[in-house]
Amino acid sequence: MKLSNAIGLLPFAAALTAWAILPLYVDYPSYMLPPLPDVWTHLLEALADGTLAGHVANSLGRLALGFAVGTGIAIPLGIAIALNRHVADTLKPLLTFLQSIAGIAWVPLAIIWFGIGIGSVVFVIANTIFFATLYNTVIGVQAIPQALHRAVRSLGGKGLSLASVLILPGALVQLIVGFRTAMAYGWRALVAAEMIAGTNGLGYMTIEAVQWYRTETVLLGMIAIGLIWLVMDRLIFEPIERVTVRRWGIVQR
């Protein structure tokens, strides 16, 4: 492990230490913040009986489905908006109006349309990822320098060949950076939606535990939510950026 990675672990270690020694100095009921060993024991139980894995798998499956639906609609629509003034003029006011209604604000209507369960949750995630991706697609296409357009057109590119050689890869530059944000928003919306309209998943797991004052489950859920995102970011989005935009010299860090 590189030193820069190891340093990133320090704040986590500090937080865990504080959590572990806090009961020695402060007197508080353990249901408010259960001792670290209790949460650890609970983690081992939840791993052993497969409940945690089940919730995680459900949540990740929904995120993937919501991502597919959201980006599948947002990318073609974003390209159309960026390239065609009439499409842009027609749709922009509506999209701005809808954008102000945050993904989570759709939950009540989603419950009425799709009922409690996977349908509502996926709808809310897809909705959230759709807006983040749409915005990035429009920006990405519009940010393609005019000189590149001209170069490809004077090399003989037009219509579909122009789209495949220039527009899609050009938009991808912004999209790859944007996917990270879109997925982060989607992941947050997912947890919230599961709390209200879910029947399983990490969000449901944490909110359900509140009824029984199982604070260790709540904490376990929150840690899992953060940890899964950290792993996804490191194992999926960082490598994708490394072999694309950073290799092309567009993003330097």
Add this chain to the structure above:
Amino acid sequence: MNSPKVRIAARDLRLEYRDEARGEHHLAVEKLSLDVRENEFLCVVGPSGCGKSTLISAIAGFLKPVAGELTLDGKRIEGPGADRGVVFQEYALLPWMTVLDNVALGPKLKGVPKTERHERARHYLAMANLSDAALKFPHELSGGMKQRTAVARTLANEPQVMLMDEPFAAIDAQTRMTLQEELLRIWSKSRITVLFVTHSVEEACFLGDRVAILTPGPGRVKEIVDVPIARDRRNWATLGADPEFARIRDYVLASVRGVDGKAA
């Protein structure tokens, strides 16, 4: 003697460009007439704002003339096309493609199969002394290498005319001199028609068979000067101290600056 064949003909051209930020139209070129002859290297010089880049845009087909006629081989220019290759000041290489794929882009757009277009790209890369850079990405190249890649890409598409819009303006002085010599060496192997726009009088006289001088905006052709210096003497070691080159350069410079006593 037969008069040489004309490839590009501009007659009483009027060009305007739109200032997007202000939403205004500006007159760039008015009553401009110019012939670009087959297989010649024609340079266009003029002060900034004389509309020389706008002229390239119109010939490339990015901009429609407001008035006048603009033709390639007698046919009116209607839009961009692979018959007119363009080299831009900002290189305009696709950052997500390797040098090889950038150079093979024109043939790719024409549907040439992969092995064949890569073979052709490698041929032009070798011509531009870039064989070792074939698998690099553009951001790994120096400015000079980027522009040589752009020239190779244009030539690999085998256009009838190469339009060059201040291609060396963003490159440092020493590299620029090398690139000018390189360009002539590469051009001597293909000998296609070139229209080269620059604000540097020295560059124009070094490269061109003829140099067209534009008046300050709105631009018209003030005069066209022949550069009767043999192609085998076109290197800086020879011309740097050549009295004939100096005479032509000083003449063109005076004309561009408007201190030659002639009406603009």
